[in-house]
Amino acid sequence: MATRLTLAAISKSYGHDKNRVTALHDISLALAEGEFLAIQGPSGSGKSTLLNICGLIDNPSDGSYTLNGVAVAQLSANERCTYRRREIGFIFQRHQLIPAMTVYENIAYPLLLSGSKAKQIKHDVNQLLGVMGLEHRRKHLPKQLSGGERQRIGIARALIKRPQLVIADEPSASLDHQHAHAGLQLMRELNRDYGASFLIASHDPFVIDHCDRKIELLDGHLGAST
């Protein structure tokens, strides 16, 4: 199976001199196409930092990162933006829905950015709304939704464009078992049908059990892989 991403000796530090804090130490990791990889670790272990670097929204201080065979360091800001738009789906821990957009608009947004036709957008969004059990919420704004509903919309938004790589930070947070199951089902379908790779940071044993492989981060160091 081809490699989706490769991290080689990645480090990430913040601050300077005495105030320097290293969040990631010498991380080397490979994620195959269609792989479901869980990252475990306590709070502050560097999971989110690692996800940010893999999702092209932060830069490593050291080391190299290759995504689909392309050295990320060589990409311009615009090219990174294009990559995020086309190839990467984000599921944020705090949902990060756009407050002024309705449920429908939030889910449709990535398709609109990638230039999909209106008819296609309507079809895909309606389908996902059905799967997520959110049809009745389509015209609501995020502030009118519960935490669980927002998280489901966040998952739908990340998956609707069928990205090659999904970065998920605690995707089952604020979801009950039924909806967590539905979300994972959807991720698995995308994984199965389109070969999407998943990089998931989670504490939830239910989510971790669904992953193909687990790695552990402790104080920014990569631990055992199982």
Add this chain to the structure above:
Amino acid sequence: MNWLRIALRNVLRDATRVISTLLIIAVGLTALLVGSGFMLSTYDALQEIAMRSEGHVIIIDDNPAPALGGTHQQLSLSHWQTLQSALSEDDRIVRVLPRARFEGMISKGNQSAVFFGSGVDPKEEFRVHGPFLRTDGVLNPWLTLQETPDVVLGAQLARTLNATKGDLLTLHTQNRHGKNSAITVQLAGLYHTGTPEIDNHSLMTNLTTVATLLDTDNISQLSIYLHQREASAAVQTLLQNSRDGITVQTWQQRAELHHKVKALYDRIFGVMGFIILVVIFLAISNTIALAIHQRREEIATLSALGTNPSRIYANFILEACLIGLAATTLGMLLAYAISNGINLAELMMPAPPGKTEGYPIFIYISWPHYLITSAMLIILAALASFLATYKATRVNIAHALS
């Protein structure tokens, strides 16, 4: 996706921010519009003074008389009556007024003073000055019905001579042969121009008196008053091309004071307007920057999802334009109400430097001017929004989301 609807929702979801930005723009626009309305009315008043005192189009002789003294150099237009009759037939022309400039001494008893006089048509002269020449005891139209010729004096000149209406005065000058000449005139009334230099030394009498005194029918100029000032240049060109021996000028070519004062006011109002614009821009920038800072997480999310910076700028600029549109509408309505209120209240400005009398404050309401100024403020709001968003999109996405 309807970006306008999304922008509107964003605008409405932060009422405090919107109201403060809206008020800054609205109050700033009101100040600009009322200030510039006053400026426009001042310019118009200056133009009116220049046109009413000289005429829209002025005809003078193109070959001044030989130097026999200042007065005679000014009295060089001969056979003007024919020209006056011919011009009076033109539909564009309201009236054609002859004016003969002369100078000399005026005396009453042992009091005497230098004067700069104008021989005028008493029936028509005071009709053209309008509110810019206030008379005191002068019949309007001013008629010379008595045997003793009439004279009207600048109010301050009369005060210098201690002369009152009905007093007999003597005008002394040199006639066209260079000989001393004098005539007794009766004071028919006073006038006030509000300019001390004019009121101290000027007088008006009828053309017959001037002709008798100077022994010539010549005049200095024919002042042509038109129905529409915009026709000045066309009438000038036509007259200049169709007649020999005369020089035709428009009021603009003669209104040196108007041009100087306008240039001065342009600078004063320009600097004031610029300062107001800068203050508005800084205030808008501050409010918008604060609002955008509070939404940096949203901007970071949009960036993380792969939104081009240009799309993000467009969203925020659209919001600024919506706020700007609402604010400028409010500002225009406020300016309209305040301007009308001031105009109806008939408030007076104090006398400006070089004047003895104040003048009524009038604020012009010009809708094209309102719209252009409003558009300028909307552009400023959009620019402030762009600059703040530009900074926000440069922030590290991961930091903004954490």
